[in-house]
Amino acid sequence: MPDSHSIDAEHYDVAIIGAGVAGSMAAVLCSRAGLRTVLLERHRFPRHKICGCCVNGRAFQMLRRAGLESGLRQLQPATTSSLAVRYRGRKLNVSMPPGLAVSRRRMDQWLVDEAIASGCQFVDEVTASVQPVPSESDEVPVAILDSCKAGYPEERIIQLRFANCHSPNGAKPADDDLSASRDLHVCARVVLVCDGLGHPSLHLLPSFKAEPEAGSRIGLGAVFPRMAADAWIRREEVLMAVATQGYAGVVQIEDNQFNLAAAIDPSCLNKSNSPLDCLANLFHSAGVPMPQELRNAAIKGTVPLTRSARRIAGHRLFLLGDATGYVEPFTGEGMAWALTAATITVPFVVSAIRNGWSDELINRWQASSSETTRTQQKVCRLLSATLRHPWLLPPVMTTCQFFPSLTQRVVNRINRVPKALEIV
Numbered sequence: 001m002p003d004s005h006s007i008d009a010e011h012y013d014v015a016i017i018g019a020g021v022a023g024s025m026a027a028v029l030c031s032r033a034g035l036r037t038v039l040l041e042r043h044r045f046p047r048h049k050i051c052g053c054c055v056n057g058r059a060f061q062m063l064r065r066a067g068l069e070s071g072l073r074q075l076q077p078a079t080t081s082s083l084a085v086r087y088r089g090r091k092l093n094v095s096m097p098p099g100l101a102v103s104r105r106r107m108d109q110w111l112v113d114e115a116i117a118s119g120c121q122f123v124d125e126v127t128a129s130v131q132p133v134p135s136e137s138d139e140v141p142v143a144i145l146d147s148c149k150a151g152y153p154e155e156r157i158i159q160l161r162f163a164n165c166h167s168p169n170g171a172k173p174a175d176d177d178l179s180a181s182r183d184l185h186v187c188a189r190v191v192l193v194c195d196g197l198g199h200p201s202l203h204l205l206p207s208f209k210a211e212p213e214a215g216s217r218i219g220l221g222a223v224f225p226r227m228a229a230d231a232w233i234r235r236e237e238v239l240m241a242v243a244t245q246g247y248a249g250v251v252q253i254e255d256n257q258f259n260l261a262a263a264i265d266p267s268c269l270n271k272s273n274s275p276l277d278c279l280a281n282l283f284h285s286a287g288v289p290m291p292q293e294l295r296n297a298a299i300k301g302t303v304p305l306t307r308s309a310r311r312i313a314g315h316r317l318f319l320l321g322d323a324t325g326y327v328e329p330f331t332g333e334g335m336a337w338a339l340t341a342a343t344i345t346v347p348f349v350v351s352a353i354r355n356g357w358s359d360e361l362i363n364r365w366q367a368s369s370s371e372t373t374r375t376q377q378k379v380c381r382l383l384s385a386t387l388r389h390p391w392l393l394p395p396v397m398t399t400c401q402f403f404p405s406l407t408q409r410v411v412n413r414i415n416r417v418p419k420a421l422e423i424v
């Protein structure tokens with residue numbers, strides 16, 4: 001097994017920052033295309049990630065298109081077939097195309113393993129930070145100008161900061177060796193920024209800043225065992241408890257566990273004694289029993305969710321997945337957006353490596369990206385806006401009950417693969 005704490009080379013065709021679904025999928029596809037690829041991840045893998053864990057129809061199709069369908073099934077995901085929305089004791093049941101639910105801990109590790117098997121080098125416990133090129137900042141460190149050609153260099157430089165316990169060559173430094181260097185630079189001809197909300201690896205490039213929108217909700221998540229008494233949720237059901245303070249989705253995942261993922265108004269969280277208290281109030285308002293085992297679970301939080309990056313591409317740089325911005329998790333589409341972005345981007349990366357980088361390449365990529373991903377986020381924006389006005393929910397729920405075909409159209413649209421990516 002290769003060591004995941006050391007870097008083999010200084011120069012790569014592609015460096016991918018972040019081993020979530022966007023980064024790992026891109027790593028699989030770049031490596032398969034014969035590109036020398038490194039995948040850099042801040043956390044030690046496998047790691048927990050706050051997510052609703054629902055792999056919807058479109059996400060599944062993207063994995064299938066890459067020949068990864070059977071691998072996903074081997075993770076023993078739970079299946080989903082309906083959505084149950086609960087608001088103030090009212091119920092709306094919507095049937096959904098068959099989907100899968102699996103923890104991100106298991107799913108992301110599997111995708112990383114697929115990337116390694118395709119020839120990618122994976123390095124975890126390393127924080128990557130993209131260095132500006134002269135056109136992006138006046139403050140380019142001299143060392144960087146020396147090591148790469150100035151102007152619009154042929155490679156981008158990434159600074160790597162290794163977690164304390166590792167040095168760049170993979171050796172564990174002796175306890176008393178405080179001088180051991182833990183920083184390193186690597187160069188790549190294309191960098192894919194797949195580091196999630198707020199894209200922290202671009203903190204030295206102010207023009208890419210993505211501030212959260214005012215009033216943005218934050219995510220909460222936990223995994224806990226399913227008990228025999230948990231009859232309030234049916235098999236294959238995604239239960240969505242909705243209240244003024246936000247919403248929480250619960251779904252069964254592998255190994256008879258539940259996954260909870262919530263989007264909460266930070267003001268409600270501030271008024272509560274704890275995240276658990278806040279969730280208990282939310283379940284109570286929605287008229288759903290609080291899952292018992294949640295009381296013993298570790299509840300984690302995210303940074304504010306809703307944001308949109310000012311720029312999504314730069315010199316030899318593409319942003320993918322949540323790094324480009326995120327709406328809200330209600331429609332459970334984030335992984336589909338991330339996998340789609342990786343799928344449409346890799347041919348542009350291959351073209352950049354083989355034929356050179358150009359502004360025209362960025363323009364074509366941006367057009368393709370907005371066609372396949374950004375326009376798909378419109379439904380999610382609309383639904384999220386509805387949820388912000390809870391007085392709108394009862395009439396919307398009634399309409400959905402009386403016009404199931406309308407609801408079904410929305411559900412189908414969310415699960416639909418963009419035309420350009422359909423498997424023929």
Ligand SMILES: Cc1cc2nc3c(=O)[nH]c(=O)nc-3n(C[C@H](O)[C@H](O)[C@H](O)COP(=O)(O)OP(=O)(O)OC[C@H]3O[C@@H](n4cnc5c(N)ncnc54)[C@H](O)[C@@H]3O)c2cc1C
Binds near residue numbers: 019
């Ligand atoms: C509450 C909630 C519920 C959700 N429910 C669903 C759902 O049911 N279905 C669905 O499809 N989507 C859902 N989503 C959305 C989904 O989780 C995201 O859209 C998806 O994870 C985006 O993938 P990504 O690869 O872009 O980013 P991430 O999965 O966030 O991966 C980014 C990775 O980059 C790493 N990283 C960050 N900074 C650095 C750095 N400087 N150097 C190296 N590595 C770095 C991080 O550690 C992380 O592993 C939900 C989200 C939330 C918050």
